[in-house]
Amino acid sequence: METILEVKNLGKTFPIRNFIGRTKGGVSAVDRVSFSLGAQGTLGIVGESGCGKSTLARLLMRLIEPDTGEVNYRDRNILSLSGGPLKEVRRQIQMVFQNPYSSLDPQMTVLDNVAFSLWANGSGKAEARQAAYEYLDAVGLSRTHADRMPGSLSGGQRQRVAIARALILKPEIVIADEAVSALDKSVQAQVLNLFQDLKKEFALSLIFISHDLHVVEYMSDEVMVMYLGRVVEKGPTERIFGNPAHPYTRALLASAPSLDVEHAGSGAPALAGELPSPLNPPSGCRFRTRCPLATERCARETPALTEVGPGHQAACLLIEESKSA
Numbered sequence: 001m002e003t004i005l006e007v008k009n010l011g012k013t014f015p016i017r018n019f020i021g022r023t024k025g026g027v028s029a030v031d032r033v034s035f036s037l038g039a040q041g042t043l044g045i046v047g048e049s050g051c052g053k054s055t056l057a058r059l060l061m062r063l064i065e066p067d068t069g070e071v072n073y074r075d076r077n078i079l080s081l082s083g084g085p086l087k088e089v090r091r092q093i094q095m096v097f098q099n100p101y102s103s104l105d106p107q108m109t110v111l112d113n114v115a116f117s118l119w120a121n122g123s124g125k126a127e128a129r130q131a132a133y134e135y136l137d138a139v140g141l142s143r144t145h146a147d148r149m150p151g152s153l154s155g156g157q158r159q160r161v162a163i164a165r166a167l168i169l170k171p172e173i174v175i176a177d178e179a180v181s182a183l184d185k186s187v188q189a190q191v192l193n194l195f196q197d198l199k200k201e202f203a204l205s206l207i208f209i210s211h212d213l214h215v216v217e218y219m220s221d222e223v224m225v226m227y228l229g230r231v232v233e234k235g236p237t238e239r240i241f242g243n244p245a246h247p248y249t250r251a252l253l254a255s256a257p258s259l260d261v262e263h264a265g266s267g268a269p270a271l272a273g274e275l276p277s278p279l280n281p282p283s284g285c286r287f288r289t290r291c292p293l294a295t296e297r298c299a300r301e302t303p304a305l306t307e308v309g310p311g312h313q314a315a316c317l318l319i320e321e322s323k324s325a
């Protein structure tokens with residue numbers, strides 16, 4: 001599969017200041033993250049709250065500046081672009097957020113909410129509105145919805161508007177950040193199916209961020225598991241769910257009570273203990289304070305991602321050891 005997005009060594013630490021404005025440390029939100037997204041593929045990103053999923057998405061859009069790394073979109077490092085070329089790349093990568101209510105303008109009709117990004121990019125109003133009708137139709141909304149205000153729509157309908165608004169710019173990549181988390185289960189399923197259909201229709205590549213393992217398993221070809229800013233495991237969906245290698249992934253799967261997957265041979269205990277503060281993450285392997293297999297070496301050494309199967313990598317010292325034995 002052709003690679004459309006290649007991310008290398010991306011890092012972001014948010015400085016924390018005291019009440020007089022002096023820096024007193026930082027939150028390591030994204031630490032040395034690397035991955036690639038195949039053209040028309042779907043990468044699922046999963047992990048507990050605060051593990052850096054949204055920060056990573058914002059870095060990819062260059063809504064915030066990273067401290068380290070590269071984001072290569074079709075062989076161009078987005079981080080080295082400015083002006084027109086940056087604007088063009090930004091158009092190619094669109095985002096759909098968790099809460100469509102706060103991202104839609106309540107004072108504008110549904111139609112104008114969708115048309116707006118097009119005319120903000122230089123199209124005429126009539127032309128933008130015509131296109132907006134077409135994209136509303138593509139997401140299953142009618143002309144009667146188009147004339148309403150966002151506040152009168154249901155949560156699922158509002159999310160469809162947000163999707164239409166992202167698609168009208170004809171992006172190649174859509175990043176959905178907890179895009180179905182606020183919806184009821186039945187509506188969630190409809191919106192997930194819509195994403196699947198639109199992905200085919202518009203030849204999209206998707207990054208699907210969710211804390212919900214069901215959603216990620218259903219949507220993704222590849223999955224990346226994050227813990228406290230780091231990638232702990234990544235690989236093809238069926239391997240991550242059928243043959244998880246990292247103790248965190250195993251615990252996460254074991255903690256999802258209704259998840260209908262075979263945790264092949266893991267028999268892992270569910271996730272225990274508190275998530276450490278990202279202000280002061282554990283030394284060495286960041287998962288060590290909750291890992292049932294941790295040894296004293298895990299406090300000293302940082303595990304690197306190691307190949308555990310075809311296209312499948314995990315970052316655990318035990319895996320490194322077994323490989324070198």
Ligand SMILES: Nc1ncnc2c1ncn2[C@@H]1O[C@H](COP(=O)(O)OP(=O)(O)OP(=O)(O)O)[C@@H](O)[C@H]1O
Binds near residue numbers: 051053054056211278
């Ligand atoms: N602007 C900011 N300033 C300081 N810290 C931040 C900022 N944005 C995020 N963080 C911190 O970075 C870490 C990662 O946050 P992020 O929102 O990326 O996590 P997340 O995985 O998206 O979580 P959730 O599942 O709750 O959405 C958290 O500890 C968060 O508090």
Ligand code: SF4
Binds near residue numbers: 248285289291295316
């Ligand atoms: S490196 Fe150590 S603490 Fe980290 S996952 Fe592996 S065994 Fe557990």
Ligand SMILES: [Mg+2]
Binds near residue numbers: 053177178
């Ligand atoms: Mg988030």
